[in-house]
Amino acid sequence: MTGKIKDIGRIISLLKKEVKDFETPVGTEIGESTRDAFQVLVSCILSLRTKDTTTGPISHKLFAVAKTPEQIAKMPLKKLQEIVRPVNYYKTKAERIKVIAKQLVKDYNSKVPSNFEELMEFKGVGRKTANIVMVYGHFSKDHIPVDIHVHRFPNRMGWIKTKHPDQTEEELKKILPKKYWQAFNDLIVTHGQNICLPINPHCSKCFIKKYCKKAGVKKNR
Ligand code: SF4
Numbered sequence: 001m002t003g004k005i006k007d008i009g010r011i012i013s014l015l016k017k018e019v020k021d022f023e024t025p026v027g028t029e030i031g032e033s034t035r036d037a038f039q040v041l042v043s044c045i046l047s048l049r050t051k052d053t054t055t056g057p058i059s060h061k062l063f064a065v066a067k068t069p070e071q072i073a074k075m076p077l078k079k080l081q082e083i084v085r086p087v088n089y090y091k092t093k094a095e096r097i098k099v100i101a102k103q104l105v106k107d108y109n110s111k112v113p114s115n116f117e118e119l120m121e122f123k124g125v126g127r128k129t130a131n132i133v134m135v136y137g138h139f140s141k142d143h144i145p146v147d148i149h150v151h152r153f154p155n156r157m158g159w160i161k162t163k164h165p166d167q168t169e170e171e172l173k174k175i176l177p178k179k180y181w182q183a184f185n186d187l188i189v190t191h192g193q194n195i196c197l198p199i200n201p202h203c204s205k206c207f208i209k210k211y212c213k214k215a216g217v218k219k220n221r
Helices: 008-019 026-034 037-047 052-065 069-074 077-084 090-107 116-120 127-137 148-157 165-175 178-194
Strands: none
Touching: 008 178, 026 037, 026 052, 026 127, 026 178, 037 052, 037 090, 037 127, 052 077, 069 090, 077 090, 116 127, 127 165, 127 178, 148 165, 148 178
């Protein structure tokens, strides 16, 4: 059951126009520049509760030294922590990345699985990260990564009324035509980082304002 959003084709094409001059979110950028699921997975773990402006350069700095599961598995933990230090919770994230790298080498022939359920079994990998790896690392058309921007946007638009990103993912899959799933995260994250800000969004500059109910928006500019 898909295709229940009125004017969705028009909305998507307006959003594409709106975001074309903004910076690409880190997930897409790493996916496009590396075409490598392991690097997408690592940068996604680094990005949790950290701004893209920090995650992007730190991911590239790490990948310049080590970019395969074998290389990261061999790297001393202290060195890994030192490189990723600017991201929030760097100690825990470095530990998790190292455990995952070792697991991949040992049990997965150093390849990141392209199966959503298998990805979810890795410690520190939740639905959002698994969906990001599927879309940006394995180029899946069957997944929608839902972060805070992708959760907030359809609620503000008045398409859905959900409290939790997992619910949003479920509801979006019912109402968003499948041909838009793969590109949706990138588009909405860019829109959310630049226009539909968490507080005081730039509704006057928004290309799709006439389609939006602004549900829950108390103040805008
Ligand atoms: S009109 Fe405002 S709340 Fe609605 S999508 Fe645009 S920026 Fe977001």
